[in-house]
Amino acid sequence: MDQVTVIVDCAVATVDPHATEYARGHVVVRGNRIDAVGAGDPPEFGGARRIDGRGCLLTPGLVNTHQHLYQWITRGLAADHTLFEWLTELYPVWAGIDEDGVRVAATGALAALARTGCTTTTDHHYVFPRDAGDPLAAEITAAERVGLRFHPCRGSMDLGASAGGLPPDHLVERLDDILAASAEAVARWHDPSFDAMLRIALAPCSPFSVTPDLLRESAALARATGVRLHTHLAETVDEQDYCASAFGCTPAQYMQRLGWFGPDVWYAHAVHLDDDAIDAMAKTGTGVAHCPTSNARLGAGVARTADLVRAGVPVGLGVDGAASNEAGSMIEEPRHALLWARNRGGPHAMTVRTALELATMGGARVLGRAAEIGSIEVGKLADLALWRLDTAAHAGIADPVTALVLGSAPPLAALLVNGREVVRDGEVRTVDTDVVATEVARAQAALLAKAG
Numbered sequence: 001m002d003q004v005t006v007i008v009d010c011a012v013a014t015v016d017p018h019a020t021e022y023a024r025g026h027v028v029v030r031g032n033r034i035d036a037v038g039a040g041d042p043p044e045f046g047g048a049r050r051i052d053g054r055g056c057l058l059t060p061g062l063v064n065t066h067q068h069l070y071q072w073i074t075r076g077l078a079a080d081h082t083l084f085e086w087l088t089e090l091y092p093v094w095a096g097i098d099e100d101g102v103r104v105a106a107t108g109a110l111a112a113l114a115r116t117g118c119t120t121t122t123d124h125h126y127v128f129p130r131d132a133g134d135p136l137a138a139e140i141t142a143a144e145r146v147g148l149r150f151h152p153c154r155g156s157m158d159l160g161a162s163a164g165g166l167p168p169d170h171l172v173e174r175l176d177d178i179l180a181a182s183a184e185a186v187a188r189w190h191d192p193s194f195d196a197m198l199r200i201a202l203a204p205c206s207p208f209s210v211t212p213d214l215l216r217e218s219a220a221l222a223r224a225t226g227v228r229l230h231t232h233l234a235e236t237v238d239e240q241d242y243c244a245s246a247f248g249c250t251p252a253q254y255m256q257r258l259g260w261f262g263p264d265v266w267y268a269h270a271v272h273l274d275d276d277a278i279d280a281m282a283k284t285g286t287g288v289a290h291c292p293t294s295n296a297r298l299g300a301g302v303a304r305t306a307d308l309v310r311a312g313v314p315v316g317l318g319v320d321g322a323a324s325n326e327a328g329s330m331i332e333e334p335r336h337a338l339l340w341a342r343n344r345g346g347p348h349a350m351t352v353r354t355a356l357e358l359a360t361m362g363g364a365r366v367l368g369r370a371a372e373i374g375s376i377e378v379g380k381l382a383d384l385a386l387w388r389l390d391t392a393a394h395a396g397i398a399d400p401v402t403a404l405v406l407g408s409a410p411p412l413a414a415l416l417v418n419g420r421e422v423v424r425d426g427e428v429r430t431v432d433t434d435v436v437a438t439e440v441a442r443a444q445a446a447l448l449a450k451a452g
């Protein structure tokens with residue numbers, strides 16, 4: 001018999017297609033699925049686990065569509081640099097990463113995501129130094145331990161500095177090795193099932209760190225094996241200049257030529273897009289992971305999020321790696337997305353409910369999981385965030401969704417992932433975060449010492 005959990009007496013924002021909300025409602029979870037959602041009290045369930053939601057808002061768990069978990073142990077460096085300066089300073093540090101460092105960093109970053117309402121996260125890992133062990137396996141182990149639904153991307157770089165790329169030569173891999181490792185990762189880990197806790201995507205790092213051959217071959221491999229494609233795109237003006245001089249076109253045109261537009265592709269950032277690129281993304285169903293905090297930290301620019309949403313492009317939100325977003329806090333992203341959008345496009349550019357939608361259903365769409373996660377609907381997976389809004393920081397804010405999106409980050413009363421309680425009363429239950437903090441500090445010191 002599946003365990004039944006009832007969450008009662010809370011406001012509910014379902015983010016379903018009708019944007020249904022209940023001022024006082026309930027959700028019933030059976031096993032790992034949502035069994036019922038509605039107004040008022042649920043029917044009586046003998047033996048059900050009961051979570052008291054008084055003073056709380058229940059939303060779908062947040063979906064993080066872009067992240068580099070390993071960067072949790074390289075936070076605070078190059079704090080005042082542009083993207084290219086920041087990368088050039090950090091590559092030598094990242095060169096020392098190994099599977100133990102990745103495991104520790106990923107555990108820290110994933111715990112921070114859990115505490116800030118994230119139930120599904122992706123990762124983009126593209127640093128595979130020789131003799132580093134198996135970083136992908138290490139972060140998958142960390143995600144299983146913390147308990148988040150996980151979409152790691154097997155990243156890659158094959159264009160070193162001597163060939164005109166940005167990363168140093170010793171940090172890049174050979175094309176054949178990358179393709180073999182990518183195929184192996186898909187065969188070993190990818191789970192296409194409805195309930196999947198683990199799905200793989202392929203993700204060459206960026207136009208300025210990989211060859212066109214790698215982009216073409218990765219797309220062919222992804223399509224042959226039924227996995228998604230991800231990379232960075234149009235993050236900065238520097239990247240635009242790089243593509244103009246190397247390829248004679250914009251980053252979006254370059255990727256389009258290589259077959260990288262389609263409903264199975266999502267791009268991180270997509271800040272510097274012209275109207276044609278937005279139009280092409282909308283027509284092909286190509287998705288965007290908007291990372292407002294990281295974009296601002298690196299001064300990369302303000303994405304045209306409102307235009308993307310209006311055009312019908314699938315848009316989700318991402319924290320990006322913690323080396324360009326030290327907070328690594330998922331609940332800050334909808335707030336920043338709204339603030340940036342309004343600063344760019346005026347007071348009506350984005351509503352608070354659209355911001356919440358981007359952080360939930362938008363992310364689900366971008367990851368190809370709109371049927372399974374992203375909203376509170378009967379039959380979907382039980383990924384739920386119960387936000388406490390009755391403390392001094394939020395008490396008296398008239399509308400709970402406004403309190404969540406525009407107020408300071410509230411504590412979680414509970415976070416359920418696949419029906420399992422990962423956070424309770426603001427604390428991560430699956431790992432000891434004090435122990436994790438000590439390990440993170442030690443791993444960071446060791447990594448910096450290695451870099452000299």
Ligand SMILES: [Zn+2]
Nearest residue numbers: 232268320321
């Ligand atoms: Zn990134």
